[in-house]
Structure formats: structure tokens, C-alpha cells
Amino acid sequence: MLTMTDTAAEAVKTIVSRVPEAGDGGVRIRDTGAQNGFELSVAPAPEPQDTVVVTDGARVFLDEAATTALDDRVLDAELGQDGSVRFALGSQA
Template sequence: MLTLTENATLVIKSITGVEGAPEGAGVRISQENPADPTLAVTTTEAPKPGDQVVEEAGARVFLEENAANALDDKILDAAVDDKGGVEFLLVPQAGAAPTV
């Protein structure tokens, strides 16, 4: 299952914890085509039916089925640049078998 770094947790909470955001809002990661490695990241009020929910220290990530499969052995990290832009990074979990 996808895990979150402390940085990712803080960034996600800052994105979804803005004033007026509904309780339980999170970041949703989706992948339209399993053969295409492109992932879409959006903020959303709640998971969609079938989404896997990853929750860590108050940060919520909703994974669409294809994305959940693609990210099963990954760690999500995040960084904020000096202009306030957010960049998400994926790294393999220690001991994870390489993806073929």
C-alpha cells in the first residue's frame, strides 16, 4: 500500500485544510490507462466509489483503482518550491520487488 512521508502529510494537510474545505477532503490520484504511467492529482471533497483511502496523521489520499495498483509499493513525498508550487515525488519502498 502507498505510504506517505512526513513532508507529503504536511503538504496534503495544508492543501486540503484551507478555510471552507469540507471535513475529510483529500488529494485524489488517478490513472486513466494502466499502460500509461501518467498520474493525475486533484483535490477533492471525498473519495469516489471504489477509491482506496490512505490516511496518515490527518492527511487523506484517495487512490483510483489503476493508481492504487501502480502505487502499491511506493512512497509519496512532496516538496514546495520557493514560489509555493507543490511537487509530488514517488520512490520505491525499501525491500519492494522491482516492477516489471
């Protein structure tokens, strides 16, 4: 199952807090196919078929295809001084 670093968890919480209508939702990752990669969006709740990954209060919702594709991955993030966030995927050790 996908895991998150502490930095990624902090980034997810920061992003969700910027969207008032998201409440205590999370970031949803949808697999758009090999050509297009993944789509991230803020969602107030997971879809019924989503897998929910929680780390330190940060919630990530994975659609069925993303759950499979990211099974052995680690989500990391880099936080910019300007408030920007850049996510990266690594392999679990």
C-alpha cells in the same frame, strides 16, 4: 499499499486547506495510463471504489488503477518557499 512521508502528508493537508469546498477531503490520484501518468485533484470525499491512505490526518484517495500501480511506492513532496508543491514517487525500502 502507497505510503506517504511526513512532508507529503503536510503538503496534502496544505493543498486541501486551500480549497474551502473540499472540507476535510483529500487529494485524489487517478491513473490516466502509461502515456499520461497520474492526475491529482482535490476531492471532498473518496469515490466508492477508491482506496483511502491516511497519514497524520492527510488523506489520499487512489482510484483502482492507481492503487495497483502505486502499491509499493512512497509519496514524497517538496514544499517551495513560494507555497508551491512538487510531488515525487519513490520505492518502498
